[in-house]
Amino acid sequence: MIVRRPVLYLTLITAALFIYLPLRTNNVLLREDLILVSVSVILASNLNLMIGYTGYVNFGHIVFYGLGGYVGLYLATVWHWPLIVAALGAGVVVSLFALLLGLGILRLRGAYFALATIGILQAVQSFVANFDPWGRSTGMYLSFEVYEPLGGAMRALWITYYLVIGVMALSLILSLGIKISKFGLGLFAIREDEDAAVVLGVNTTVYKAIIYSVSAFLPAVAGTFMYYKNGMIDPSIAFEFIASLEGIVMLMLGGKGTVVGAALGGGLYEKLRSYLLTSPRLSNFHLVIAGGLLLLVILFAPGGLIGWLYSLVPRARKVIE
Amino acid sequence: MTALLEGRGICKRFGGLLAVSDVSFTLNEGEILGLIGPNGAGKTTLFNVVNGVYRSDGGTFAFAGQDITGWPPNKLVHLGMARTHQIVKPLNEMTALDNVTVGACFGRDYLRLRAAHGVAMQVLEQVHMADRANILAKHLTIAGKKRLEIARALAAKPKLLLLDEVLAGLNPTEVAKMLELIRAIRDQGVSIIMIEHLMHAVMNVSDRIMVLNFGLKIAEGKPEEVVRDPAVIEAYLGSADIADKLREVQ
Numbered sequence: 001m002i003v004r005r006p007v008l009y010l011t012l013i014t015a016a017l018f019i020y021l022p023l024r025t026n027n028v029l030l031r032e033d034l035i036l037v038s039v040s041v042i043l044a045s046n047l048n049l050m051i052g053y054t055g056y057v058n059f060g061h062i063v064f065y066g067l068g069g070y071v072g073l074y075l076a077t078v079w080h081w082p083l084i085v086a087a088l089g090a091g092v093v094v095s096l097f098a099l100l101l102g103l104g105i106l107r108l109r110g111a112y113f114a115l116a117t118i119g120i121l122q123a124v125q126s127f128v129a130n131f132d133p134w135g136r137s138t139g140m141y142l143s144f145e146v147y148e149p150l151g152g153a154m155r156a157l158w159i160t161y162y163l164v165i166g167v168m169a170l171s172l173i174l175s176l177g178i179k180i181s182k183f184g185l186g187l188f189a190i191r192e193d194e195d196a197a198v199v200l201g202v203n204t205t206v207y208k209a210i211i212y213s214v215s216a217f218l219p220a221v222a223g224t225f226m227y228y229k230n231g232m233i234d235p236s237i238a239f240e241f242i243a244s245l246e247g248i249v250m251l252m253l254g255g256k257g258t259v260v261g262a263a264l265g266g267g268l269y270e271k272l273r274s275y276l277l278t279s280p281r282l283s284n285f286h287l288v289i290a291g292g293l294l295l296l297v298i299l300f301a302p303g304g305l306i307g308w309l310y311s312l313v314p315r316a317r318k319v320i321e
Numbered sequence: 322m323t324a325l326l327e328g329r330g331i332c333k334r335f336g337g338l339l340a341v342s343d344v345s346f347t348l349n350e351g352e353i354l355g356l357i358g359p360n361g362a363g364k365t366t367l368f369n370v371v372n373g374v375y376r377s378d379g380g381t382f383a384f385a386g387q388d389i390t391g392w393p394p395n396k397l398v399h400l401g402m403a404r405t406h407q408i409v410k411p412l413n414e415m416t417a418l419d420n421v422t423v424g425a426c427f428g429r430d431y432l433r434l435r436a437a438h439g440v441a442m443q444v445l446e447q448v449h450m451a452d453r454a455n456i457l458a459k460h461l462t463i464a465g466k467k468r469l470e471i472a473r474a475l476a477a478k479p480k481l482l483l484l485d486e487v488l489a490g491l492n493p494t495e496v497a498k499m500l501e502l503i504r505a506i507r508d509q510g511v512s513i514i515m516i517e518h519l520m521h522a523v524m525n526v527s528d529r530i531m532v533l534n535f536g537l538k539i540a541e542g543k544p545e546e547v548v549r550d551p552a553v554i555e556a557y558l559g560s561a562d563i564a565d566k567l568r569e570v571q
Contacts, residue, residue, distance in 0.1 A: 182426050182434045189423045192412035199372065199406075200473060201398035201427030 015169040038168040044250040044266035045171045049215040052256035055191030060121035064216040065223040066238030072224025087224035094220035102212035125239035139234025160229040175259040255304030332379035340366040342536040353513045355527030362533040364516045403474035404483035409466040411458035418454040428477025484515040
């Protein structure tokens with residue numbers, strides 16, 4: 001039962017704090033900080049469904065976020081759908097796209113699957129950069145009138161912030177729900193030994209396609225909110241390979257396969273990155289640090305922070321999932 | 322007696338090698354069928370074809386009266402066919418209990434998680450592993466991992482159990498315990514096909530024995546008949562002496 005899981009309450013408390021803290025002091029800087037943290041948590045925890053739960057390394061996870069942004073902005077600005085409906089629409093479209101794609105590429109295993117996901121990222125980027133309705137390589141720019149239905153640009157910033165926090169909470173609850181379900185057990189079996197899983201009765205083809213599709217939904221929704229808030233989107237930003245790699249670093253840092261680990265890794269890495277990016281002497285050095293960090297984690301703490309915690313306190317496994 | 326599993330003219334080719342060549346056999350309900358033969362005779366390949374890991378290149382299977390030719394393993398499990406692996410495949414980073422729960426969840430009854438936990442616990446007790454339920458599978462001994470393979474298969478509540486060399490690598494005490502377990506499983510009404518190299522053990526528990534050599538079935542019958550068969554002595558046992566000794570042991 002999910003209501004008995006401490007992580008559920010941890011998630012709800014965190015989300016409540018994220019909403020309350022910037023609001024109390026009307027602190028816009030803190031809000032902008034926290035929205036980036038939330039997006040990282042969303043990306044890392046949905047990527048975790050593939051890498052941590054199912055054992056399939058997706059190097060192109062950012063494609064869901066970028067594509068979600070494109071579809072959502074198109075629905076919201078050209079078709080004039082309300083923001084939330086547009087975001088959900090983007091989630092559905094991108095999930096269906098992932099489902100079809102997954103049924104094809106999930107026949108591949110290990111390095112071949114990973115390579116295919118890089119190929120998809122590049123292919124989608126090229127496609128969008130040549131797609132007229134989405135502005136080709138210039139992308140799409142929103143005018144200020146777009147924010148009118150939300151009561152102006154200032155309010156729109158706050159509203160999108162709350163929505164992104166909501167998506168973050170949903171991401172963590174989804175991760176937890178899957179982890180403690182029969183579906184999750186089947187995924188773990190696939191991760192540990194796919195051949196054994198089939199022989200034990202798991203329909204691995206269907207399971208893999210479903211989780212690939214599920215892992216696309218909330219990032220696509222968050223992509224709509226974020227690019228709507230930013231007011232613009234273009235193919236080089238939306239489908240940045242580095243962003244995909246950073247997602248993997250976050251996951252390894254926090255501890256793949258765990259709900260809290262993915263969130264912690266996402267949050268910590270984002271804080272580190274913004275510190276490095278803004279400090280005058282270390283700017284653009286953050287990727288070197290990310291690479292070094294990944295190396296250290298893989299060598300000395302392959303289970304990440306949470307894995308390390310488990311090895312110190314085995315009982316923590318039952319509480320910090 | 323009614324037939325539970327019937328294979329007709331089974332073939333499996335790997336490139337130019339005919340790993341299983343026109344093998345036909347019948348397994349009756351409640352029976353233990355021993356499957357022996359030299360290394361590379363095609364025993365494990367036959368298992369892989371039976372439970373759908375490999376697609377056969379010819380022949381048909383019927384299981385409990387239903388044509389199952391070309392079915393994938395996961396569907397066969399739902400129908401009541403479970404197996405163990407010669408080279409154990411534990412789900413390493415999961416506890417023994419979770420390993421067995423997977424078997425119960427996706428087995429014949431397709432149980433919900435909670436019910437599956439209960440069944441998994443019962444099965445672990447049956448194979449005397451209840452005390453190791455919460456140990457990660459990778460930390461079990463080899464004997465433990467083999468028991469885990471059986472437990473996972475049993476949790477699926479199979480009608481047919483395919484055992485692939487569950488005795489290999491076990492010490493004599495463990496072999497005795499395992500044989501006891503196999504008989505107990507059969508007494509619950511589960512039919513068994515077992516691949517085994519330990520001749521006295523196979524002779525001891527099998528109702529019938531089938532012998533493969535170079536992918537061909539060269540003999541089939543009651544244990545004491547099979548060990549006297551000249552073709553079997555030449556291909557597998559080595560000398561008539563050994564055959565005599567085996568009969569004495571029995």
